[in-house]
Amino acid sequence: MEGQGQAKVVCAWDEGAALEAQKGFVQPKGKPKTSLPALGWKDALVSYRPFLSYNELGSMLDEGPSKLYDALSLVLGLEDLVNAQATLAKSRLDRQQALDGADQEREALVELLKTLLERESDDRASACLDALTSKSWGLDAAEAVLASGALPPVDQDISVLTRALSLDPGDSERVGSVVGALRDADQQLKAVAGSDAETSRQLALLLEAALEFHAGHGDSDCPVCGTKAGLTQTWAESSRKEVDRLRAIASGSDHAYRAASDALRKARELLPPPPKLLAQLFEIGLDGLAAAREQWDGWHAGSTVSDLTAVAIHLETRHEAFASAIQALKKSAAAELKRREDRWRPIATAISEWILTAKEARAGAEHLPRIKAAESWLKDASADIRNQRFAPIADKAMATWEHLRQNSNVALGRIELAGARSQRRVTLDVTVDGIPGAALGVMSQGELHSLALSLFLPRATLSESPFRFVVIDDPVQSMDPARVDGLARALDETARTRQVIVFTHDERLPEAVRRLAIKSTILSITRRPKSVVEVRTALDPIQGHIQDALALVQTTELPVTVLRRLVPGFCRSALEAAFITVVRRRRLAAGRAHGELEDELKGAGKLTPLAALAMFDDRERGSDVMNRLNKFGSWAGDVFRQCKDGAHDEVAGELKLIIRDTERLADKILEFP
Amino acid sequence: MTLDQSALVTTARDLLERADPMTAGIWPRATALLARQALEGALDDLWRLRAPGLEHCSARAQLLCLPFYLPGDDKLAERVCYAWAGLSRACHQHPYELPPTSPELLGWLATVEQMVAHVRTLGASGSTRK
Numbered sequence A: 001m002e003g004q005g006q007a008k009v010v011c012a013w014d015e016g017a018a019l020e021a022q023k024g025f026v027q028p029k030g031k032p033k034t035s036l037p038a039l040g041w042k043d044a045l046v047s048y049r050p051f052l053s054y055n056e057l058g059s060m061l062d063e064g065p066s067k068l069y070d071a072l073s074l075v076l077g078l079e080d081l082v083n084a085q086a087t088l089a090k091s092r093l094d095r096q097q098a099l100d101g102a103d104q105e106r107e108a109l110v111e112l113l114k115t116l117l118e119r120e121s122d123d124r125a126s127a128c129l130d131a132l133t134s135k136s137w138g139l140d141a142a143e144a145v146l147a148s149g150a151l152p153p154v155d156q157d158i159s160v161l162t163r164a165l166s167l168d169p170g171d172s173e174r175v176g177s178v179v180g181a182l183r184d185a186d187q188q189l190k191a192v193a194g195s196d197a198e199t200s201r202q203l204a205l206l207l208e209a210a211l212e213f214h215a216g217h218g219d220s221d222c223p224v225c226g227t228k229a230g231l232t233q234t235w236a237e238s239s240r241k242e243v244d245r246l247r248a249i250a251s252g253s254d255h256a257y258r259a260a261s262d263a264l265r266k267a268r269e270l271l272p273p274p275p276k277l278l279a280q281l282f283e284i285g286l287d288g289l290a291a292a293r294e295q296w297d298g299w300h301a302g303s304t305v306s307d308l309t310a311v312a313i314h315l316e317t318r319h320e321a322f323a324s325a326i327q328a329l330k331k332s333a334a335a336e337l338k339r340r341e342d343r344w345r346p347i348a349t350a351i352s353e354w355i356l357t358a359k360e361a362r363a364g365a366e367h368l369p370r371i372k373a374a375e376s377w378l379k380d381a382s383a384d385i386r387n388q389r390f391a392p393i394a395d396k397a398m399a400t401w402e403h404l405r406q407n408s409n410v411a412l413g414r415i416e417l418a419g420a421r422s423q424r425r426v427t428l429d430v431t432v433d434g435i436p437g438a439a440l441g442v443m444s445q446g447e448l449h450s451l452a453l454s455l456f457l458p459r460a461t462l463s464e465s466p467f468r469f470v471v472i473d474d475p476v477q478s479m480d481p482a483r484v485d486g487l488a489r490a491l492d493e494t495a496r497t498r499q500v501i502v503f504t505h506d507e508r509l510p511e512a513v514r515r516l517a518i519k520s521t522i523l524s525i526t527r528r529p530k531s532v533v534e535v536r537t538a539l540d541p542i543q544g545h546i547q548d549a550l551a552l553v554q555t556t557e558l559p560v561t562v563l564r565r566l567v568p569g570f571c572r573s574a575l576e577a578a579f580i581t582v583v584r585r586r587r588l589a590a591g592r593a594h595g596e597l598e599d600e601l602k603g604a605g606k607l608t609p610l611a612a613l614a615m616f617d618d619r620e621r622g623s624d625v626m627n628r629l630n631k632f633g634s635w636a637g638d639v640f641r642q643c644k645d646g647a648h649d650e651v652a653g654e655l656k657l658i659i660r661d662t663e664r665l666a667d668k669i670l671e672f673p
Numbered sequence B: 001m002t003l004d005q006s007a008l009v010t011t012a013r014d015l016l017e018r019a020d021p022m023t024a025g026i027w028p029r030a031t032a033l034l035a036r037q038a039l040e041g042a043l044d045d046l047w048r049l050r051a052p053g054l055e056h057c058s059a060r061a062q063l064l065c066l067p068f069y070l071p072g073d074d075k076l077a078e079r080v081c082y083a084w085a086g087l088s089r090a091c092h093q094h095p096y097e098l099p100p101t102s103p104e105l106l107g108w109l110a111t112v113e114q115m116v117a118h119v120r121t122l123g124a125s126g127s128t129r130k
Helices: A042-047 A054-059 A065-076 A079-119 A123-132 A139-146 A157-164 A172-191 A197-217 A233-269 A276-284 A289-304 A308-365 A368-405 A445-460 A481-495 A508-515 A541-554 A560-589 A594-604 A607-616 A622-630 A634-646 A655-670 B005-017 B027-050 B059-069 B074-091 B102-129
Strands: A007-012 A023-028 A410-418 A425-432 A469-473 A499-503 A523-528 A532-537
Touching: A042 A065, A054 A445, A054 A469, A065 A368, A065 A410, A065 A425, A065 A445, A079 A123, A079 A308, A079 A368, A123 A139, A123 A157, A123 A308, A139 A308, A157 A276, A157 A308, A172 A233, A172 A308, A197 A233, A233 A289, A233 A308, A276 A289, A276 A308, A289 A308, A368 A410, A368 A445, A368 A481, A410 A445, A445 A469, A445 A481, A481 A499, A481 A508, A481 A594, A508 A560, A523 B027, A541 A560, A541 A655, A541 B027, A560 A594, A560 A607, A560 A634, A560 A655, A560 B005, A560 B027, A560 B074, A594 A607, A607 A622, A607 A634, A607 A655, A622 A634, A634 A655, B005 B027, B005 B102, B027 B059, B027 B074, B027 B102, B059 B074, B074 B102
Parallel strands: A469 A499
Antiparallel strands: A007 A023, A410 A425, A523 A532
């Protein structure tokens, strides 16, 4: 692992455990054990999936255009753009929904208000209705109405009823004190009755002026009536007493009159005319209103009476009835108010709650045009970026296809990611013999696999991928031999920068890899009964058989009689492999088709015709084979015969010698052009 | 001393079933070689008993004649033909072919064993008749 050195991945199953119940861990060299998920490759394993199973190979193009689109676009690193688009769309939808929801609620509220107003007038309701039916929903106006500070117009029921609550019939204590004042004043008036306060006061002024004159000028005649020696010391003394008496008279009368008029004024204050409010209440129609009006009229009638005692009696006798009539009216006004409040309150609450959501919704909706603009811009931009980023992958895919295509009449042009959302798809510009159309339908399985592989390799080998390998399961199946050469070349191309691991049970790929001298390690895996799996490095077929024969000779388990029957068979296989190699090399170099060649090899059948084909390019010249072989020395003919016969029976002779001579002969055969 | 057919088949089965690291990877072809030799031996024995001279004919001719010499068990002749074809293919180097798998080999081995047993029974009864 990069920066971590070697790591060993172990996967184990408990006895009898299901396949899925595997226990895996990762052991980086010299570091604590960790788990596969802890390596943090989960996303990359999806985006840059370095595995291509046979199943996926077949299904990649069958699973529908959107699956392929997803698989290909995942690596483009466009998640942020996609997420941004989703976020914008969600934001737009949320805002639109909030606005629509608020509008629906508004309509419901308008209906409620209309219903309420059909039954009775309510200034708050009608103000709210005006606000809510205005274009901008009049949120501020409605809020102001609901805030209790807003004063309703005076002629409206609610305000009339509210004002009725403050009607004051005057409390009995105050009435009592006014009555007392009236009676007091009346007695005082009676006490000063017959006296003339004004005359007394003027007379007192006159005498005071005369006294002042006397004090200034001394005794003299009366300046008013001319009485001789009217103004004397004696006169002055008596006159002073007279002034005091006159003043007392004048002030007592003044006081009595003032008290009378005060008391009367206060009494009249208690007797106001019935307020206009009563007429307004009449329109609403309240219980006790008639009684209250009658009482009030009667009560007010007292205001025209000027006799103090009469007024006092009026107040005393009427007040209780008047006050209780007014209290009764106030009670029914309160009841009416409460009834209306009970009807209004839920609506008011609903409106004020709605105002909060409506304000939020409108504030959110203000951004809708910008969000929509952003969405459409991002959509175009994403498409551009996507195809820009996809271009190198598409180019590589086409290059790989060129390798794999070989003699196919199917040409692959542009590959594009098109559409969006449910319409997303990969458009493959595939033409057959230059004719565009439903090309996928007419492609063979091998061609489809090649195309799938062409799309897989560029994606799995992107430099952004943390994986420096690809694992491909059996890409060779259903490919014709020529295409296998192309596959080997394409894989070789990939192997320049990546480790390429291919599973196959088709010998054609290793053969092509060897023939094209592609650097590779071939492991052969065999499976004994009970799934005992053996892994060996595979050599080329000739060396493989030779080594197998040598290994057999070295076994201690097998008796020599068995070995005598086995070893020649392996040696013969080595010779057959040598002949086949020569024939194939010659034919392919001459530009012959793979298929033709395989038929020819199959037709040759046994060892001798095959040898004739390899040595003389004519399988009919089997009779010349021994002569030709003996030109290498008699050992060559001998070993050829031993291989041929020994495959059916025990051979005599030293087994190791037979193997050595087989190897020598195979080398000689390979020298044939 | 040569091995008789039964010994060959037993050895073949041993090679197949015993996971011996010495024969890792070699056993498929080795098993096939031994099994084919056992089958060819059994056929030779059959011809020597029933139709002397036929053992020198081509394998193809021998197999064509087989049903007539295995009366009452057409199926055996059929299976022998199939096993022989499979074993032969496994014994030769063929372009692009992998060694046979163990289930394939087990199937062919069973047929060879049957054939060997059949011929041995014939031989035993034949010698008593003599």
